[in-house]
Amino acid sequence: MFSKMATTVHTPFVLLLFQIGVFSLPVSQTPQESPTCGYKSCHAIKPGMLNVHLVPHTHDDVGWLKTVDQYFYGARNDIQHAGVQYILDSVVDQLLKNPDRRFIYVETAFFYRWWKRQSGDMQDTVKQLVDEGRLEFVNGGWCMSDEATTHYSAVVDQMTIGLRFLNDTFGPCGRPRVAWHIDPxxxxxxxxxxxxxxGYDGFFFGRLDYQDRSRRKASREQEMVWRASESLVPPVADLFTGILPNGYNPPEGFCWDQLCDDPPIRDDPDLEDYNVEDVVSKFLTVAQEQAKVYKTNHIIMTMGSDFQYENANLWYKNLDKLIRYVNQKQVNGSNIHVLYSTPSCYLQELHRANLSWTVKRDDFFPYADAAHDFWTGYFTSRPALKRYERISNSYLQICNQMEVLGGPTSRNGSFGVGNSDTMKKAMAVAQHHDAVSGTEKQHVADDYARRLANGWTQCQVLVSNTLAALSGSSAPRVYCEHLNISVCPLTESSSKFSVNVYNPLARPVGWSVRLPVNGTAYAVTDSSGNAVDCQVVPVSQATVVVRRDRGYAVNELLFQVRAPPMGYSTYSVSLLQKGPPPASPFPRAPKDIQNKFLKVTFDPETGLLSSLSNLETQQTVRLSQNFYWYNASDGNNKDSKQMSGAYIFRPNSSTTFIISKTAKIETVQNSVVQEVRQWFSPWVSQVVRLYADSRVLELEWTVGPVPIGDNMGKEVITRFDTSINSSGIFYTDSNGREVLQRRKDYRPTWTLTQTEPVAGNYYPINSRAYIKDEKDQLTVVTDRSQGGGSIQDGSLEIMLHRRLLHDDVRGVGEPLNEASDLYPEGLVVRGRLLLSLNPPAVAANTHRPLAQEVVLQPLITFTEGLLPPNTRPEFSGLQTALPPAVHLLTVSQWDPDLVLLRLEHQYEARDSKEHSQPVTVNLQKLFATLDVLGVSEMNLSANQWKHEMTRLDWKVDSGEKPLPKTKGDPSVWEVTLKPMEIRTFLLRVRLR
Structure with a gap:
């Protein structure tokens, strides 16, 4: 990132460098005086003493019990007393009163709002505080994201937007050196x-499993080096990681906020309740006890908590006294030194200790804070919001690409003024650990959804402008956002219409289109005028029930489309006849359905799946699937009073209740699709669907309203039981990227005492999970983040929906019992699971690109009538498709003539003999409509030039030495990507 002022100052230098193909811009203009921020701003420590680093901080949720707006302004204090604007006002005022004081701030979404409302004088004052290191930003993303239910692409985006603001506003002193996830x-x-x-030097968090913490405290291993990739060569993905001693709260008895009840330090000896000696004595004891479970003579104490420091004088007046009186004890032989500090200053002292640290290679899931209290329910909580967030991520990437492809006309064109900024900020807020996680109050969840909808409304204008410019047609674009329940007014009523399919991926994709119609025969032609095979089938009764009165189509038009990389294809649809109706579905289960790739068999007695075969590899596995529910604990369980809630999954027992042992069946078979429609109960149905040219089996499930008339909360799952010998092991992705092995009743780095045989074996599934043996791998790709496990060998279960009657006493204060105006009797949720069967050695060749296709799905828009002459029916923004191993992660407008580009190798080193190899891309030959004039490589978050990025080196207990660092060469047009590598570039471009 760089300031606009710096760009202007150095223009001649920039233009000179562009002539040789690269450019270099400073991240900020050099201040008049050298700043003393970051590591240079740290207070002196005392060698040989126990140094206690006090870190004043506030944790400000970007929505939770109140909406983002309510938290910022301090509204609805009847729900929770919290007002972020007052916190920042008060902290700045108190920092100015004593140069020794320090404060850290985290959530850029709030700071950005506050900053915009300050006078120029106040902004200058804050810049001085930042330059002197008295106010320090840590983490720096738009929010503190959730880690279980977020997709890595959305996390990178939300970090980028927050860090760019800090960099543009404060220069190098605004760049955080520490990641800070104290609440996820x-x-x-x-x-x-x-x-x-x-580029972070370290990472601190507050929550981990109570058994893991106990073990780490005993062995003094609460600080470690996290080796976070099995593919990236160390230390690229190595991160020093520390576990905070009190979560993110102060030690007991030392909370001096207006929200706290601890007594202040009363230091007038004439007062009857003078308590300095008591406070100091207690603090010395606390510090000495804490030091016993850490490795160095430095310890950290978080002095703050949720929405604290609204009256910062309370905190600072007492902290000043605490520091003074504790340090005075040194003259009497005390070896404890207390100082104002920050996480980066504490980290610096750990680095200076020059110790070797243990290595962590797995993750910190699942998290439990007591024997029966596993926080694994939120992996699935609010499944509709989770899906909306995932779709919105796809919308945002398309919006970003369209803004680049359309140039200036994208924001201001035929359809008015549009922007991508609203969606970027809405998506960034949605990554918060009480947003997509599903752990907020209902009115806050509604607010997150409203923000996403507003963002998409703005992006629709931008997309329409770009499509008009690229196609040459200014016909109004129609967006049908409820195609999954067969609702689209244009296709339901029009006899002639055009379908535009935009593909955001860097390779061609095929896609199955299902459009609600009322005719019974149609003609479909592709962008070249060739006839496309299409079929009409009746809308299922389950869909009619779900959509209620929002649509009136009786049929669906089915056909396959294909779209070029980062481009669109247009299909023309014409009504041929309105009757007679299509053939009625066959009312019983078929023996099997199959295409040239897959064969699926059914039990004719039950109507359930019985086997899956890959015809290409001659593999067959027994596969049965059904729907079940766990009885959610209401707190009356004999082992614990813990209830199931938004955070915690706690079934009353390991018993599952089957919804039905048989399914009522309808079968549809034609040249485009074969599908078996299954009804298990009035509130659970599914379509087993196999398209003609597909290598995957689609299961479209519909669950809800979950009945609660029996006063039982329900955790609804689907389970696949197979003949695969999985030996208690299954695999899940981590935020959509690398895959981790999971083993039943086992943790890789500590000995587990299992107390919850189901909830304690649940893990987040962000995009895919699989089980395998030596010859077969069954992979399930999900369309949103969900929780799941392999509770029995050869089985894989995924939680689809949760409806609960009790709060789990973790702060939300209401049960997870979703309803809406449309579904007052309870929320109905629909989704898709995609199944593939392959030999393990080649399975990644299918599931990795498939997962990307589900995350970045094509955007379908419609226009009334057929394409007029002289319009462009097909377009690709790339000169050619990228190699199969390369994913186009980011194409986004940065400044008027600058584009942010991220290229990603989407395979792990162990995935594929074919694709787990280095691959090279030429940046000058990448885009079809853009000339790339200059390029410079940046770090992943695009707030630092790659060749300038330096990080602290850490020694590890294994005796390994860090490999020498290599500097990126910004003059190389040929970009080579190694497995799991993401490379980020800032391109200067010109539209052709």
């Missing part, structure tokens, strides 16, 4: 990898 409920390995690649 478990920690993902991929997050650590991402933070390392963003």
């Amino acid at each position: 409920f478990g920690h993902a390995r991929e997050h650590a990898s991402v933070f390392a690649q963003m």
